[in-house]
Amino acid sequence: MPETPEKKPTLSQVIMSVLAAMFGVQSDNVRRRDFTHGNPLAFIIVGIVLCILFVLMIYGVVSWVMAGVGK
Numbered sequence: 584m585p586e587t588p589e590k591k592p593t594l595s596q597v598i599m600s601v602l603a604a605m606f607g608v609q610s611d612n613v614r615r616r617d618f619t620h621g622n623p624l625a626f627i628i629v630g631i632v633l634c635i636l637f638v639l640m641i642y643g644v645v646s647w648v649m650a651g652v653g654k
Contacts (some may be wrong), residue, residue, distance in 0.1 A: 605630075
């Protein structure tokens with residue numbers, strides 16, 4: 584069975600790849616596609632943005648919980 588040529592990953596595929604990598608569940612086929620056809624800068628930028636969003640989300644939850652404790 585001939586393999587179809589892989590295309591450059593879309594933005595949504597890059598986001599899903601970074602999220603999967605953060606959780607440690609990246610599939611081998613997707614990893615190969617990313618390393619073969621992906622732009623490293625896109626993965627770095629998406630990774631940094633997602634990490635910042637994660638930290639802000641944790642900060643928001645902790646602030647919300649701590650505000651409820653003081654009442």
